[in-house]
Amino acid sequence: MSTVTPDQLGHGHDDHAHGHPTGIMRWVTTTNHKDIGTMYLWFSFTMFLVGGCMALTIRAELFEPGLQIVNPEFFNSMTTLHGLIMVFGAIMPAAVGFANWMIPMLIGAPDMAFARMNNWSFWLLPPAAILLVTSLFVPGGGPSAGWTMYPPLTIQNGMGMDLTIFAIHIMGASSIMGSINIITTILNLRAPGMTLMKMPLFCWAWLITAYLLIAVMPVLAGAVTMLLTDRHFGTSFFNAAGGGDPVLFQHVFWFFGHPEVYIIILPAFGIISEILPAFSRKPLFGYASMVYALAGIAILSFIVWAHHMFTTGLPTAGLLFFMYATMLIAVPTGVKVFNWLATMWRGSITFETPMLFCLGFLFLFTLGGFTGLVLSIMPVDIQLQDTYYVVAHFHYVMVAGSLFAFFAGVYYWIPKWTGTMYDERLGKIHFWSSLISFNVTFFPMHFLGLAGMPRRIPDYAQQFADWNMVASIGAFWFGLSQLIFLYAVLKCIFHKGEKAPAKPWDGATTLEWTVPSPAPYHTFETPPVIK
Amino acid sequence: MSSATTPGTAPAYYIPQPSHWPILGSFALLMMAMGTVAWINSIAFGPWLLLAGFCVLLVMLFGWFGTVIGESEHRMYSKRVDMSFRWSMSWFIFSEVMFFAAFFGALFYIRNLSVPDLGSLGSKILWPDYASAWPTEGPYLNSPFTPMGAIGIPLINTLILLSSGVTLTIAHHALKAGNRGSLKLWLFLTILLGFTFLCFQAYEYHHAYTEYNLKLTSGVYGSTFFMLTGFHGLHVTIGAIMLTVMLVRIFKGHFDAEHHFGFEAAAWYWHFVDVVWLLLFVLVYWL
Amino acid sequence: MIRIRRGIGALGRKVLTGAALCATSAAAWADRPWNFQTPVTPIAQQQYDLHLYIFWICVVIFVGVFGVMFYSLFKHRRSVGHQAAQFHENTVVEVVWTVIPFLILLFIAYPATKTILALKDTTAPDMTVKVTGYQWKWNYEYLGEGVSYYSELATPLAQIMGQAPKDEHYLLEVDHPLVVPVNAKVRVLLTAGDVIHSWWVPAFGVKQDAIPGFVRDTWFKAEKVGIYRGQCAELCGKEHGFMPVVVEVKSKEDYDKWMGEQKKLAAAAADDPNKVWDQAALVARGEKVFNANCAACHQAAGTGNPAAKIPALVGDPVVMGPPNDQIHVVLNGRNAMPSWKSLSDTDLAAVITYTRNAWGNKASAGLVQPAQVLAERGK
Numbered sequence A: 001m002s003t004v005t006p007d008q009l010g011h012g013h014d015d016h017a018h019g020h021p022t023g024i025m026r027w028v029t030t031t032n033h034k035d036i037g038t039m040y041l042w043f044s045f046t047m048f049l050v051g052g053c054m055a056l057t058i059r060a061e062l063f064e065p066g067l068q069i070v071n072p073e074f075f076n077s078m079t080t081l082h083g084l085i086m087v088f089g090a091i092m093p094a095a096v097g098f099a100n101w102m103i104p105m106l107i108g109a110p111d112m113a114f115a116r117m118n119n120w121s122f123w124l125l126p127p128a129a130i131l132l133v134t135s136l137f138v139p140g141g142g143p144s145a146g147w148t149m150y151p152p153l154t155i156q157n158g159m160g161m162d163l164t165i166f167a168i169h170i171m172g173a174s175s176i177m178g179s180i181n182i183i184t185t186i187l188n189l190r191a192p193g194m195t196l197m198k199m200p201l202f203c204w205a206w207l208i209t210a211y212l213l214i215a216v217m218p219v220l221a222g223a224v225t226m227l228l229t230d231r232h233f234g235t236s237f238f239n240a241a242g243g244g245d246p247v248l249f250q251h252v253f254w255f256f257g258h259p260e261v262y263i264i265i266l267p268a269f270g271i272i273s274e275i276l277p278a279f280s281r282k283p284l285f286g287y288a289s290m291v292y293a294l295a296g297i298a299i300l301s302f303i304v305w306a307h308h309m310f311t312t313g314l315p316t317a318g319l320l321f322f323m324y325a326t327m328l329i330a331v332p333t334g335v336k337v338f339n340w341l342a343t344m345w346r347g348s349i350t351f352e353t354p355m356l357f358c359l360g361f362l363f364l365f366t367l368g369g370f371t372g373l374v375l376s377i378m379p380v381d382i383q384l385q386d387t388y389y390v391v392a393h394f395h396y397v398m399v400a401g402s403l404f405a406f407f408a409g410v411y412y413w414i415p416k417w418t419g420t421m422y423d424e425r426l427g428k429i430h431f432w433s434s435l436i437s438f439n440v441t442f443f444p445m446h447f448l449g450l451a452g453m454p455r456r457i458p459d460y461a462q463q464f465a466d467w468n469m470v471a472s473i474g475a476f477w478f479g480l481s482q483l484i485f486l487y488a489v490l491k492c493i494f495h496k497g498e499k500a501p502a503k504p505w506d507g508a509t510t511l512e513w514t515v516p517s518p519a520p521y522h523t524f525e526t527p528p529v530i531k
Numbered sequence B: 001m002s003s004a005t006t007p008g009t010a011p012a013y014y015i016p017q018p019s020h021w022p023i024l025g026s027f028a029l030l031m032m033a034m035g036t037v038a039w040i041n042s043i044a045f046g047p048w049l050l051l052a053g054f055c056v057l058l059v060m061l062f063g064w065f066g067t068v069i070g071e072s073e074h075r076m077y078s079k080r081v082d083m084s085f086r087w088s089m090s091w092f093i094f095s096e097v098m099f100f101a102a103f104f105g106a107l108f109y110i111r112n113l114s115v116p117d118l119g120s121l122g123s124k125i126l127w128p129d130y131a132s133a134w135p136t137e138g139p140y141l142n143s144p145f146t147p148m149g150a151i152g153i154p155l156i157n158t159l160i161l162l163s164s165g166v167t168l169t170i171a172h173h174a175l176k177a178g179n180r181g182s183l184k185l186w187l188f189l190t191i192l193l194g195f196t197f198l199c200f201q202a203y204e205y206h207h208a209y210t211e212y213n214l215k216l217t218s219g220v221y222g223s224t225f226f227m228l229t230g231f232h233g234l235h236v237t238i239g240a241i242m243l244t245v246m247l248v249r250i251f252k253g254h255f256d257a258e259h260h261f262g263f264e265a266a267a268w269y270w271h272f273v274d275v276v277w278l279l280l281f282v283l284v285y286w287l
Numbered sequence C: 001m002i003r004i005r006r007g008i009g010a011l012g013r014k015v016l017t018g019a020a021l022c023a024t025s026a027a028a029w030a031d032r033p034w035n036f037q038t039p040v041t042p043i044a045q046q047q048y049d050l051h052l053y054i055f056w057i058c059v060v061i062f063v064g065v066f067g068v069m070f071y072s073l074f075k076h077r078r079s080v081g082h083q084a085a086q087f088h089e090n091t092v093v094e095v096v097w098t099v100i101p102f103l104i105l106l107f108i109a110y111p112a113t114k115t116i117l118a119l120k121d122t123t124a125p126d127m128t129v130k131v132t133g134y135q136w137k138w139n140y141e142y143l144g145e146g147v148s149y150y151s152e153l154a155t156p157l158a159q160i161m162g163q164a165p166k167d168e169h170y171l172l173e174v175d176h177p178l179v180v181p182v183n184a185k186v187r188v189l190l191t192a193g194d195v196i197h198s199w200w201v202p203a204f205g206v207k208q209d210a211i212p213g214f215v216r217d218t219w220f221k222a223e224k225v226g227i228y229r230g231q232c233a234e235l236c237g238k239e240h241g242f243m244p245v246v247v248e249v250k251s252k253e254d255y256d257k258w259m260g261e262q263k264k265l266a267a268a269a270a271d272d273p274n275k276v277w278d279q280a281a282l283v284a285r286g287e288k289v290f291n292a293n294c295a296a297c298h299q300a301a302g303t304g305n306p307a308a309k310i311p312a313l314v315g316d317p318v319v320m321g322p323p324n325d326q327i328h329v330v331l332n333g334r335n336a337m338p339s340w341k342s343l344s345d346t347d348l349a350a351v352i353t354y355t356r357n358a359w360g361n362k363a364s365a366g367l368v369q370p371a372q373v374l375a376e377r378g379k
């Protein structure tokens, strides 16, 4: 395969390079973007199950009032690790998995720009996951100050918090390396004729996401480093006695944290923008304005962070500024939603599973966007901050948003990945079961929040009992529904199903459909020419 | 797996062989993280685990960079790969900029918002006697210190770093002109200046701890002072090591007038460290 | 076995009830909470109206947008034979749907801005209360009145652990609620002693973080007599869920009467710091103070929590050492150890005496008198 023979490498090269390893070593040492993409996706799904089990622990405890299953400290650790693992372990790696698999194929490149570093970006994740999960079992208990890790509560946490801090450092390094790789690949390895404005929108979405990642992951690293020194080396960044301020941490964290939520959603936007046109059999409406909207969201995302801090007592001018800036994000996001609708308008629409998940995404993400808008109205947020309304909001945008989009992406591309069509009937069951159970789980949380139930509590007052019971039942149902997905994916991997043609979707137009299914181990060794 | 090439010419895309360096690096970081956590929580094996992890990391760095250097010297990197390196180094430096931005942001916030707030009228019910000022150890620590002035070592260090930027540029020009003797001399001078800077900084820290009672624990002033200058010092160290590696490579006959991105990358990094110092000098020492 | 089976049976019944709830009649739905609590202050009222106003705007947009989507899904299906058009751009519509949402936002921003200006206006209060959050209780101090007390969860543990039926105000009951007069503008100064808490009363539209070392303020003007309940709204450790806020709004007369009683009580409780105590009495009193304030960290048995860097007090050198050093640490705090200046001299003397004699500790100077604390406080 490679034209680079080992003897060309001369000294300094190791002997493992003779021939491709097989078995486990293939995966450990691989420099192939498809292998790495696959590992990212499996890692992500595993972490989704781990984080999901933590969510189920939370929901089981909240099934009825009173303390039944876990003690409050463990509950707080569950909440904290559920948030961290879902965000950093499940959603972000899934997005990078898609990027690895698809970006080279979408732009006609043979692989990622830095194939060896790509391997490291992935293999940094398992150690981070080990650190996170180990933190539950060390003296002093797991981190229990929420995924936002606000001091001084984090200062009180035990050794688990230190493990978490280093896990975040390592995951940050992984994200930064992954992002540099993606940006470089997109900027430098496009096939001849593939101008930036001809790139599939998924690449644009990732280009901008990667930029956001490089800009904010180091800031998070800085924030947790300050936490670490405050905890162990006597600095006073977040300690008023020494002239610091606990709120400083919140500013630094949310300077990372708000762009982070768009890091979570933009790749999903990209996937939706690939799939909707394919199943509407019509080109994407408003390509240019889609790109501008992505850029607009990214720029705005840097100046809205304090909407998470409306109750910390900011000065009036700050409140107004951050409220207005936050509201503005509805405009570019609206442009995207409208463009998607216009893409479907007068199309020739069919409803295969990827399309169903896209529609589910559109409907529920917009709903989550609207609750975001409600939260951005500072006087209203006073009532809603740190309640289940916020929990409902972000699960609508992250679960029914990102996660649904990733499901759509998997169903859409799995024929290309495995060479086998997924089981359409299973896919549809998965969709409907997820859609309904998702709403059973998270819709009542709006009511809970409005009525005054705080988040991050293991026990609650009587008037919240009914909705919590409904939500808990929904959660278990939603979790079980994901086993259908697992089964559907495994069926493809073991080739139990129809053989997939090179281009199973008649409306699809991008480059990956020009290569056979499954995509050969190496694609586009000679770049295609785009007219 | 790149487009076909004849031996000796670079393929359009270079895709490396499977490599075990990354997994080794991950393993090293896992050990180091576990070791550090154990250490700061007073568990005996901590420092040893950290040390072991660090050794593994060194092995990995030597191996990996050795491989890259080997590939580079065999001219396996085409113009396009060279371009990739340039993009990636720029974005890497951008990420470093953002890391420092977090700490400069903290300094800004502390000086302009939290310290004045602690001394304001509204805070009198908590800190009746505190008058906000900068430098400060905060309202409650009560361990007076002398702040670090800008004149003296910091000023000397500024001059050192600035001149090291100049010597490095001269070295770069010499490289492009094919004048290897002058290249070696000026690069060596640059490194020397770098290490002189570090020695001065070490002396300054020692002085702060012993004479000024200025410590990492001296409230926010101590925290921001040591964290900012400390991370900068760490970056100077890394930059100086990078330059040293370049010097060794030059003695081995690597690089020519066209192919020397390794050198340029180290130089970019050095200039970045330089700029950060200027900001530090103005914002931490001077104002 | 039987117990397990019964447990499963009970669980099954509950699941069924829950499932039934998802599908019950409108009448059952009406009882469930689904909106903000009934407001009793002007600000809360504005928030309530603002929320509904935005809510309806969103509903209208939502119905509009997804009306279009479902129309398209229905009419432009391939299964009804619709052929795809090929248009993919139209600058005019794209500008229109950028500008219109922007205009809608202006209509939302205007009333929101007015409310923000109103709720940030803490000037000219009728009275001021200083509220301090602790793990896990609130301290209320009526500034200028010399009245101050703690307010803690009053729900018995048995109810939480499921060994007793739960009251109506399960988890929302405290021993001493904050008491305020009706129709008075009450300014609330907030701070905290350990970690961040957040003081929240939904019916008042007030939620303000209490940040250790800093003072933040907010205000409310309750317009209806009654008891209003809220909770701490910032994760503050293991009992964050057990830290209710209860405010009792009384008529002016009742409030004055109550305040009079409080002042009398306060006078009686204020111990003379120069009184000389005997050791046994101080130890007895100190144990209560310790369990109420210190045991959260140092544990009732004085063993501390080494993993969280909380030193054991058993055999601790500071506890065994000269009394003034210990008084200094306890009074002023150090690192994660909070300052205890809020306790009275007598309570401090008691707790210190207690630690010097409890759990087998035998400090050389075992007895610390309130006067010593007073002297140290003066330094």
Ligand code: HEA
Pocket (backbone or CB within 6 Å): A148, A261, A262, A264, A265, A307, A308, A326, A327, A329, A330, A331, A333, A334, A335, A337, A365, A366, A367, A368, A369, A370, A371, A372, A373, A375, A376, A377, A381, A384, A385, A386, A390, A393, A394, A397, A398, A401, A402, C061, C065, C100, C101, C102, C104, C105
């Ligand atoms: C994928 C992740 C994601 C996304 C995309 C968003 C999107 C948005 N979020 Fe969300 N948010 C989170 C994840 C996300 N959020 C998380 C994780 C938290 C909690 C963190 C924590 O505390 O743990 C949070 C919390 C959060 C808060 C703080 C709540 C609190 O703690 O008090 C706020 C407040 O302003 C907010 C606002 C918004 C807004 C305005 C958007 C906007 O981007 C939404 C824009 C979209 C639309 C508005 C819909 C489509 C638009 C149209 C159809 C056009 C027409 C519409 C109008 C004119 C109204 N979010």
Ligand code: HEA
Pocket (backbone or CB within 6 Å): A048, A049, A050, A051, A052, A053, A055, A056, A058, A059, A079, A080, A082, A083, A084, A086, A087, A090, A091, A145, A146, A147, A148, A391, A395, A398, A399, A403, A441, A455, A456, A457, A475, A476, A477, A478, A479, A480, A482, A483
């Ligand atoms: C993208 C990220 C993401 C995702 C996918 C999820 C998914 C889910 N979350 Fe998540 N959640 C967060 C991000 C996410 N969450 C964040 C950031 C927080 C804030 C944390 C904080 O406050 O600090 C949070 C907080 C949070 C809370 C509030 C906790 C609290 O305040 O104390 C709750 C409560 O119900 C909850 C529930 C759920 C549920 C039921 C799911 C479900 O969707 C999970 C479904 C998945 C599974 C269930 C696993 C898969 C299935 C199996 C393993 C099969 C076996 C299953 C059965 C036997 C039933 N989450």
Ligand code: CUA
Pocket (backbone or CB within 6 Å): C133, C134, C136, C196, C197, C198, C232, C233, C234, C235, C236, C237, C239, C240, C241, C243
């Ligand atoms: Cu106090 Cu939460």
Ligand SMILES: [Cu+2]
Pocket (backbone or CB within 6 Å): A257, A258, A261, A304, A305, A307, A308
């Ligand atoms: Cu946000």
